[in-house]
Amino acid sequence: MEGLVPVQRAPVRVVSSPLSRCNVSLSIKRSLSGFPMDTRIRFKAPSIRAQQTDLKESLVVASSSAENALTIKEWEVEMYQNELAISQGIRIRRKPPSKAPLGYSGPFDLRLHNDNDADSPRNILEEITWYKDVEVSRMKELNPLNLLKKAVEDAPPTRDFVGALILAHQRTGFPGLIAEVKKASPSRGVLKENFDPVEIAQAYERGGAACLSVLTDQKYFKGGFENLEAIRSAGVKCPLLCKEFVVDPWQIYYARTKGADAVLLIAAILTDLEITYLLEICKKLGLAALVEVHDEREMGRVLGIEGIKLVGINNRSLETFKVDISNTKRLLEGEHGRQIREKDMIVVGESGLFTPDDIAYVQAAGVKAVLVGESIVKQSDPEKGIAGLFGRNISHA
Numbered sequence: 001m002e003g004l005v006p007v008q009r010a011p012v013r014v015v016s017s018p019l020s021r022c023n024v025s026l027s028i029k030r031s032l033s034g035f036p037m038d039t040r041i042r043f044k045a046p047s048i049r050a051q052q053t054d055l056k057e058s059l060v061v062a063s064s065s066a067e068n069a070l071t072i073k074e075w076e077v078e079m080y081q082n083e084l085a086i087s088q089g090i091r092i093r094r095k096p097p098s099k100a101p102l103g104y105s106g107p108f109d110l111r112l113h114n115d116n117d118a119d120s121p122r123n124i125l126e127e128i129t130w131y132k133d134v135e136v137s138r139m140k141e142l143n144p145l146n147l148l149k150k151a152v153e154d155a156p157p158t159r160d161f162v163g164a165l166i167l168a169h170q171r172t173g174f175p176g177l178i179a180e181v182k183k184a185s186p187s188r189g190v191l192k193e194n195f196d197p198v199e200i201a202q203a204y205e206r207g208g209a210a211c212l213s214v215l216t217d218q219k220y221f222k223g224g225f226e227n228l229e230a231i232r233s234a235g236v237k238c239p240l241l242c243k244e245f246v247v248d249p250w251q252i253y254y255a256r257t258k259g260a261d262a263v264l265l266i267a268a269i270l271t272d273l274e275i276t277y278l279l280e281i282c283k284k285l286g287l288a289a290l291v292e293v294h295d296e297r298e299m300g301r302v303l304g305i306e307g308i309k310l311v312g313i314n315n316r317s318l319e320t321f322k323v324d325i326s327n328t329k330r331l332l333e334g335e336h337g338r339q340i341r342e343k344d345m346i347v348v349g350e351s352g353l354f355t356p357d358d359i360a361y362v363q364a365a366g367v368k369a370v371l372v373g374e375s376i377v378k379q380s381d382p383e384k385g386i387a388g389l390f391g392r393n394i395s396h397a
C-alpha cells in the first residue's frame with residue numbers, strides 16, 4: 001500500500017480457529033506510531049465450492065479473534081516504538097502508555113509502564129503531542145486520506161521555500177526572514193488581541209519577509225488551517241510554512257491541500273525512521289521540510305538522515321519554555337557545524353529573537369535564516385516591526 005513503511009511484519013497465528021485448516025495467514029504491516037496500519041488477510045482457500053458456507057461462518061469467528069490479535073499487536077508495536085524512541089534519546093512519549101489490552105500475554109517488561117501516574121503528560125510538548133494524536137484521528141474521519149490525496153491534485157502549486165530564503169539572504173545580506181503569523185502561545189498567552197492573519201501576512205510581505213510561518217494549531221496557539229488557506233487565497237507571494245506538530249503523514253497531505261509550501265518536522269517527537277518517511281512524502285508533494293532540533297543529540301540524529309536541506313535550531317526548549325539564543329551558537333560549533341557546512345545545509349535560528357543584536361549574534365553563529373514570531377507580531381504595525389528587528393528597512397535592500 002502506498003505511503004507505508006513496513007517496519008514490522010508479524011505473522012499472527014489464529015491457533016484455535018477452524019480457519020487454520022484453510023491456511024489463513026494474517027500479516028500485519030504496521031508502520032510508524034500513529035501512522036496508518038495496513039492489515040491484510042490472505043487466504044489460500046480450498047477451491048471446492050461446498051466449503052464456502054463453512055468458510056463464511058468460520059470467518060465471523062476468526063474476525064473477532066483476529067481483531068483481538070490486532071489490538072494486542074498494535075499496542076505491542078506502540079510500546080516497541082516508545083522503546084525505539086527512547087533509545088534514540090527522544091524523551092517525549094508519543095502516546096499515553098495505557099494499559100495492555102485484554103488477553104495480552106507478551107513480555108513482562110512491556111507492562112512496566114503501567115504505573116498510576118504514567119498516563120499524565122510530563123511537559124507541554126508531550127501534552128500537545130498526545131492531543132494531536134486524538135485530534136488527527138478525528139480529522140481523519142472527516143477527511144480520509146484517499147480523498148485528501150485527490151484534493152492534493154487541486155491544491156495551488158508549491159513555491160520554492162528554500163530558494164526564497166537563499167535569495168533574501170543574498171539580496172539583504174541578513175538572514176532570510178520567516179515571519180510567523182502567531183496569535184498566542186503556551187508560554188506567552190495571547191500576543192495580539194485583534195488578530196487578522198491575512199492583514200499580518202500582507203504586512204510581513206511588505207516588510208521584506210522571505211517566507212511566512214503560519215501556526216495551524218487551534219488549541220494551544222489559537223491558529224488554524226483556515227488561516228493558512230486564507231493567506232494563500234489572498235495572493236500572498238511569500239512561500240508558506242505550515243507550523244504544526246506533525247505526528248502523522250495525514251497532516252502533511254492536509255497541509256498541502258490548504259496551500260502549504262513547507263512543513264515543520266520536530267525531531268523531539270519523531271524517530272529517525274519517521275523523519276525519513278515524512279521527508280519522502282514531502283518530496284513527493286513538492287514540499288520543503290524544516291527539520292527542527294533543540295539540542296546536540298537531536299542535531300546529531302538529524303545529520304545522520306539523508307535529504308535534509310533545512311534545519312532549524314530552536315532556542316526555546318519546548319519542554320520547559322526556557323529561551324536561550326546561545327543555543328544556536330552552541331549547536332553550530334565543532335563537528336556538527338563542520339558537517340552542516342560540508343553538506344551545505346541552511347540553518348534557521350528560531351525563537352527569542354528581538355533585536356538587531358540578536359540577529360547579528362545568530363548570523364555570526366552561522367544561520368542563513370531566522371524564524372521570528374513574538375517580537376514582530378506584537379507590534380501595532382508588523383511591517384515596521386521587521387525594520388525594527390533588523391535595524392533597517394529590508395524590503396527593498
Ligand SMILES: O=C(O)c1ccccc1NCC(=O)[C@H](O)[C@H](O)COP(=O)(O)O
Binds near residue numbers: 124185351352373375
Ligand atoms: O512559543 C511557544 O511558547 C511554544 C511552546 C511550545 C511549543 C512550541 C512553541 N513555539 C513554537 C516556536 O518554535 C515559535 O513559535 C517560533 O520559533 C517563534 O518564536 P518566537 O519568535 O519566540 O515567538
